[in-house]
Amino acid sequence: MLAAPQSRAGAIAIWIFVVTPFIGLLAAVPVAWGWGLSGVDVTLAITTYLISGFGIAAGFHRHLTHGSFKARRGLRVALAVAGSLAVEGSPTQWVANHRRHHAYSDREGDPHSPWRYGTSVSAVLKGLFHAHIGWMFRRELSNRERFAPDLVADRDIQVVDRLFGPLVAVSLLTPALVGGLVTGTWAGALSAFFWAGLVRMAVLHHVTWSVNSICHVVGDRPFVSKDRATNFWPLAILSFGESWHNSHHADPTGARHGVLRGQIDPAARLIWIFEKLGLARDVRWPVPERLAAKRAR
Known part of the structure; x- marks a missing residue:
């Protein structure tokens, strides 16, 4: 198992990589308020x-990839459509890439391990860039038939796959349409397109990619796993609980990733609501005895 870099300089460099982009984003919002960012934009962006x-989080990852719960057909399709609106790829390709990641996590074959180049400071920084975004430019697409044969054979999911292009347009243009209708102006439509379309998409992308990069280098490892996955609490809310990554890699099929006291996991709460409404069943909630057996000593 590869070890994290121990130097103080390495730790400082990593934290700069982690924190700086989010400080910039937070600074941009108050600066932009009154310069094109309105209440309509904020409401649409959050929604x-x-x-x-x-x-x-709940659809592509916990349901389609890991089978953490079974969903009624309507919910299964709705989750696949909602995940496609994130513009991170079609359901089948996303699932194939992620299952490959779990099969080879932090080893040869992992499409986005930050430990790809070694353990020195420069190697880890290079690896963080690769894990965060660089791997997508290498076009190492995972084989769908090998890693996601169940989805390849699922007619509903294949329809959503084929509609991925139009769904991208819906994701980016619907905010513009709503913003234009609410404000009655082209400026309102353009502003909504920028904030609730482009910026919202970019923020979600970087949060998702941060789970690939940051959550394999920085954070706590309360559970034993076969890789370097970590829990990184600052991203818990923005990632809907996905940044409890060490817990997830210790128990991949679990429906709840934030399994310890005080760990916020919005996606798990949504799955709980689906279960109470009869839309989800066979939910794989954490088993205390199983968790205890995986606690790091």
């Missing part, structure tokens, strides 16, 4: 972020 983010 679309929740729909697409829950679609990734």
Whole structure:
């Protein structure tokens, strides 16, 4: 198992990589207020972020990839559509990539391990860039038939796959349409397109990619796993609980990733609501004895 870099300089460099982009984003919002960012934009951005983010966390990841729960047909299709609105790829390709990641996590074959180049400071920084975004430019697409044969054979999911292009347009243009109708102006439509379309998409992308990069380098490892996955609490809310990554890798099929006291996991709460409404069944909730056996000593 590869070890994290121990130097103080390495730790400082990593934290700069982690924190700086989010400080910039937070600074941009108050600066932009009154310069094109309105209450309509904020409302639309939050709404679309929740729909697409829950679609990734509860839909693409916990349901389609790991089978953490079984969903009624309507919910299964709705989650696949909602996840597609995040513009992170079609359901089948996303699932194939992620299952491959789990099969080879932090080893040769993992499409986005930050430990790809070694353990020195420069190697880890290079690896963080690769895990965060660089791997997508290498076009190492995972084989769908090998890693997602169940989805390849699922007619409903294949329809959503084929509609991915139009769904991207819906994701980006619907906020503009709503913003234009609410404000009655082209400026309102353009502003909504920028904030609730482009910026919302970019923020969700970087949060998702941060689970690939940051959550394999920085954070706590309370559970034993076969890789370097970590729990990184600052991203818990924005990622809908996905940043409890060490817990997830210790128990991949679990419907709840935030399994310890005080760990916020919005996606798990949504799955709980689905279960109470009779839309989800066979939910794989954490088993205390199983968790205790996996606690790091």
